[in-house]
């Protein structure tokens with residue numbers, strides 16, 4: 001095994017799943033120098049071969065058992081619905097004291113799905129980097145994805161503080177800002193900021209697709225900025241988002257209920273010609289956009305601040 005350099009946070013890290021997030025994390029960890037040896041694995045032979053070609057890990061090891069066996073940190077970077085099965089498959093091969101983490105967009109479900117399979121000697125610290133794009137696979141990843149973006153950790157109260165501190169440091173070395181909260185609170189917050197907005201985008205693009213009196217060419221040619229941004233979000237990975245809605249059902253339905261009430265209120269304001277209500281509502285929402293810009297979480301340019309080549313979103 002490679003000796004960790006003095007600035008290493010972990011001796012050996014394994015990333016399971018080398019798609020957008022796994023391959024971005026591989027690139028960011030390598031660039032940070034925070035690990036002695038970085039192992040990558042994926043259930044897809046094609047993905048393993050491509051990751052090997054790209055040289056984003058010290059070694060790509062197709063066998064899950066071999067990939068995890070000597071690591072002091074294993075991070076699950078697969079769709080939320082695959083986390084439990086993956087944890088079960090790796091459990092017999094984990095070393096004592098290993099930290100298990102993940103990058104899944106839902107935390108309550110993943111915590112339960114993974115924890116039940118882990119040996120008592122493992123420390124589970126679920127995590128979610130609030131960074132991503134609508135692209136998938138190892139070629140879509142890039143090292144700067146997590147820069148100045150939040151990563152939320154949802155450890156149990158009885159997780160050793162030094163294990164949490166090490167994972168926090170790793171994410172900071174990858175450029176992220178780190179926060180901690182409970183899994184249930186994470187799921188509610190993300191239902192508001194990410195999950196329901198994605199559902200609305202999927203719905204709006206679906207509506208345009210269903211409209212018989214507006215042709216497909218008209219939708220494409222005359223798509224204004226609002227609709228274009230919906231189509232970008234609605235191009236996100238179908239497997240990932242199916243799993244998000246099925247596993248964050250409670251919070252999604254709660255926020256969707258509130259959304260529907262607000263929509264009815266706006267609908268009534270339009271029908272009753274209540275311009276004052278509409279203006280007040282839009283003034284309030286404009287202030288939220290200002291807050292996001294002030295917090296440095298987006299930039300004030302068209303296309304929601306996407307950089308031309310490598311767009312951060314989520």
Ligand code: NAP
Pocket residue numbers: 016017018019020021022041042043044047077078079080082085086103104105106128129130131132133134135136137138237240313314
């Ligand atoms: P992705 O690009 O599709 O990558 C996922 C990779 O995991 C694929 O190579 C997939 O292979 C592989 N995989 C699936 N099941 C596996 C298993 N059981 N064992 C090993 N590998 C497996 O997806 P992603 O965008 O990186 O998403 C990964 C995780 O990050 C998800 O939990 C998602 O919720 C979370 N996340 C995503 C974003 C985002 O914007 N994309 C942001 C934050 C967090 P196949 O494709 O061959 O199945």
